[in-house]
Amino acid sequence: xxxxxxxxxxxxxxxxxxxxxxxxxxxxxxxxxxxxxxxxxxxxxxxxxxxxxxxxxxxxxxxxxxxxxxxxxxxxxxxxxxxxxxxxxxxxxxxxxxxxxxxxxxxxxxxxxxxxxxxxxxxxxxxxxxxxxxxxxxxxxxxxxxxxxxxxxxxxxxxxxxxxxxxxxxxxxxxxxxxxxxxxxxxxxxxxxxxxxxxxxxxxxxxxxxxxxxxxxxxxxxxxxxxxxxxxxxxxxxxxxxxxxxxxxxxxxxxxxxxxxxxxxxxxxxxxxxxxxxxxxxxxxxxxxxxxxxxxxxxxxxxxxxxxxxxxxxxxxxxxxxxxxx
Ligand code: GYE
Numbered sequence: 001x002x003x004x005x006x007x008x009x010x011x012x013x014x015x016x017x018x019x020x021x022x023x024x025x026x027x028x029x030x031x032x033x034x035x036x037x038x039x040x041x042x043x044x045x046x047x048x049x050x051x052x053x054x055x056x057x058x059x060x061x062x063x064x065x066x067x068x069x070x071x072x073x074x075x076x077x078x079x080x081x082x083x084x085x086x087x088x089x090x091x092x093x094x095x096x097x098x099x100x101x102x103x104x105x106x107x108x109x110x111x112x113x114x115x116x117x118x119x120x121x122x123x124x125x126x127x128x129x130x131x132x133x134x135x136x137x138x139x140x141x142x143x144x145x146x147x148x149x150x151x152x153x154x155x156x157x158x159x160x161x162x163x164x165x166x167x168x169x170x171x172x173x174x175x176x177x178x179x180x181x182x183x184x185x186x187x188x189x190x191x192x193x194x195x196x197x198x199x200x201x202x203x204x205x206x207x208x209x210x211x212x213x214x215x216x217x218x219x220x221x222x223x224x225x226x227x228x229x230x231x232x233x234x235x236x237x238x239x240x241x242x243x244x245x246x247x248x249x250x251x252x253x254x255x256x257x258x259x260x261x262x263x264x265x266x267x268x269x270x271x272x273x274x275x276x277x278x279x280x281x282x283x284x285x286x287x288x289x290x291x292x293x294x295x296x297x298x299x300x301x302x303x304x305x306x307x308x309x310x311x312x313x314x315x316x317x318x319x320x321x322x323x324x325x326x
Contacts, residue, residue, distance in 0.1 A: 040088025147185020
């Protein structure tokens with residue numbers, strides 16, 4: 001995954017160097033009369049607290065950077081995102097940014113953007129396109145590393161114990177980069193010890209409602225669940241409701257690991273209902289606007305812009321919660 005992205009962005013660099021547009025003007029004679037740079041942003045949806053914070057960050061950063069933002073919400077559907085991108089191409093925006101809901105199936109529409117000489121920046125999630133000249137750069141987290149951090153916490157937590165640890169997993173949106181990578185990173189770490197057994201793994205679509213529903217089914221089918229690994233806070237929070245409704249104590253009877261560290265997740269962590277959260281920062285807006293300006297101006301951009309993130313225990317959550325913005 002990481003290699004794929006790095007090569008991709010390297011390929012993109014060569015194309016970036018060939019681009020000569022500056023300010024709001026571009027080769028196709030589009031842009032704004034007022035010289036403002038226009039960005040078309042095709043968002044995944046509004047499925048989680050992370051996504052809401054990400055949207056806010058993009059909108060605020062665009063305003064602060066003096067970039068006109070055309071924003072669309074695809075409701076977690078690839079066809080809607082493709083439609084939005086096509087409409088941005090038709091409107092001759094200066095730059096397109098999007099967070100691909102799934103990894104596959106983007107080559108055609110990305111080629112259309114390239115043919116229209118509109119640079120594309122991937123934000124948050126990656127695509128698996130072989131033709132890496134189809135986009136300029138990719139800004140977002142290392143999801144494999146996030147999965148590994150979740151696995152490492154678990155290994156430590158059960159160090160020196162030999163009993164089987166039954167794990168259930170709530171995966172993110174099927175086919176999305178964070179679901180694929182958080183699953184594989186976690187699996188890679190825990191496979192070193194056969195006492196860890198993933199007894200059920202299913203998508204909860206990154207939403208609270210689906211997380212709850214799937215956890216209810218997990219609880220019915222499996223009398224002994226020791227650990228829940230949820231690919232985001234929202235699914236974990238939905239699952240907590242299901243666990244409590246089943247008369248069990250989240251964080252005690254069933255240990256819970258999630259990813260994101262949004263405010264609601266951190267609140268549950270501080271209360272001991274979640275045991276560990278791997279942070280994934282949604283605040284990509286300012287860096288995205290910076291990259292967009294550079295790409296449109298034909299400047300060299302980094303191959304890959306990685307988001308910095310940490311992890312939180314309940315004690316750490318208590319300490320940072322008052323300052324948590326999202
Ligand atoms: O973890 C999840 C959201 O792509 C990193 O998408 C993002 C993920 C995030 O729905 O909460």
